[in-house]
Amino acid sequence: MNIKEISGGIYYVGVNDRTTQRFEGLWPLPYGVSYNSYIIKSDKNVLVDTVEQSEAGLFIENIEKVLGGKDLDYLVINHMEPDHSGSIVDIVNRYPNVKIVGNALTINMIKGFYRLENSNHYLAVKDGDTINIGDKTLKFIMTPMVHWPETMMTYVCEPAIMFTGDAFGTFGALNGAVIDHEMNTDVYFHEMYRYYSNIVGKYGVHVQKALAKVAGIDIKMICPTHGPVWVEEFARVVELTDKLSKGEAEDGVVIVYGTMYGNTARYAEIAAQRFAENGIKNIKVYNATFAEISDILADIFRYKGLVIGGPTYSANLFPPIEALLKALEVRELKNKALGVFGSYTWASSATKLFHDYSLRLGLPLVSNVEIRQRGSEQNEEDIRMMADNIVHAIKLL
Ligand SMILES: Cc1cc2nc3c(=O)[nH]c(=O)nc-3n(C[C@H](O)[C@H](O)[C@H](O)COP(=O)(O)O)c2cc1C
Ligand SMILES: [Fe+2]
Ligand SMILES: [Fe+2]
Known part of the structure; x- marks a missing residue:
């Protein structure tokens, strides 16, 4: 089980995959991989990204435990790739009132991948749009091509947390701890070169644009879709991503x-x-x-x-x-x-x-x-x- 309150009212509910041999059918996973997902609890409850379909059972259990019988109001999809969208149908079946929040491209892709055609399922957002959920406000920042054309980030101002999708992610399942300062992060930094060069490497220019776009925003915690939540080693992760995306070696x-x-x-x-x-x-x-x-x-x-x-x-x-x-x-x-x-x-x-x-x-x-x-x-x-x-x-x- 991987449930952890990482900040007041914000929970990690992701899962580990130690079974898949090759990510995207290509890249070896000697240390496994985590599919990270987060719940933001307030007057309205929000789930940020889902996990691979194969892990949906445990994932739903995690969500039910954190919500404690409450309903799920929003499901934000920052990135539509199936490692993060694969459990959408399971979520919609379990929480039929949920609104899927995404940009127009994301919504089109979800319809194409999962045949969730009914427009009532969706709430479309554009760059800079916000949703107030009580004591917290979500802000959506479009960061196209970090890794797919629809990718965006979600910012929660009050505790200054950025949910970054694949950006700042890395291979390696999470071995108990979730936040960087609770673990030895060596393996994740080692794997970050492989993750960046294999998965995101082609999109260096877009990663640079995204970094410039979020540079002025106060961020204390990075919550990516793979690997640890970055707090103490935040600067090191951003610097490495900046270097790799600029081609500095x-x-x-x-x-x-x-x-x-x-x-x-x-x-x-x-x-x-x-x-x-x-x-x-x-x-x-x-x-x-x-x-x-x-x-x-x-x-x-x-x-x-x-x-x-x-x-x-x-x-x-x-x-x-x-x-x-x-x-x-x-x-x-x-x-x-x-x-x-x-x-x-x-x-x-x-x-x-x-x-x-x-x-x-x-x-x-x-x-x-x-x-x-x-x-x-x-x-x-x-x-x-x-x-x-x-x-x-x-x-x-
Ligand atoms: C299937 C095959 C195709 C080859 N095609 C060429 C070729 O088109 N032109 C050439 O000069 N040598 C060709 N060779 C020979 C090798 O390139 C050459 O012997 C070279 O020294 C092999 O280097 P290596 O010892 O590092 O394998 C071919 C060899 C094989 C097995
Ligand atoms: Fe991706
Ligand atoms: Fe991913």
Whole structure:
């Protein structure tokens, strides 16, 4: 059970998911994930967001306990993605008088996903609208594309709490405690790189807009839809989100390679050694065939240097490397010192394809080393020079 009064009259009623293996069918969940939901009790009672449908039973129990027989008046949907809207139908069945509060886009999506067509179910709100519920007032702030086009935040002025949807969220189920200062938050910060780069990474510009929009608002507590409620580490979470969404990174290098026969791998090891000789301490080397792209993306967002090695494969890039580059293009990767290399045997395509990706990413290549078969001592020297140049470029980022 996860019920906790996090502020006067405001309760956490979310649930943990330690069963789902891949979030969005893609991203591993080694520490599980929480779907956070909150009740605001006053003259009128409000539920902010729901949880995955699979967890609806426990969720309704939590709500019934907190409401103690009272009715639910409003259900605010800040974000319509099914991890937060999946229990809407269960809520409407249990509390038929409830008004679902959302913007026009949200309401349309709910109709499409859950066939709740009757307009009486809904109360549409726009940016800046407020609803008074007694001793508290809710204010709605539109923050589109943090993570979907309909996303908004809900602010409760009196205790200065912002319900932020997916913004400031992270993977990792909640292990008993709900508020940051009641737990060791290391795992949640570790997972935040993965959560941000995997889920929200593409929308950095919109995250920046949302941060600017809420910057002037007095906020003492952040209540996201995943992970801990942030009070004491509030500033650290906002700063990390700001950095990641601007493309600011830490000193360090990620080397990702794909290989069939070991030729490309050999040069990845040479590069890693040279970075170490240059005093770089954060060096992450990934074999793209076996590593989770989720972890690779997290470290690429985290560190300034990036080296990608991939052989030519049927006049294309090696498939896991192609998939990675596509994922980086989708996420509009910024501000990296990027070097590439790859082995071929009869006609190289990798060199040109790497070059094309660098143009599309808007990231100039520090070097693009083409290696025939096992390559030469000159190639080894080229790779060392690439590492030296990346170390230099990192200092300028
Ligand atoms: C399915 C397959 C397709 C390949 N296609 C090409 C190609 O189009 N052009 C080329 O020069 N080499 C091609 N090769 C050969 C490899 O790119 C080359 O042997 C390279 O050295 C492999 O690097 P690695 O040892 O890092 O796997 C292909 C190999 C395989 C298995
Ligand atoms: Fe989402
Ligand atoms: Fe979510």
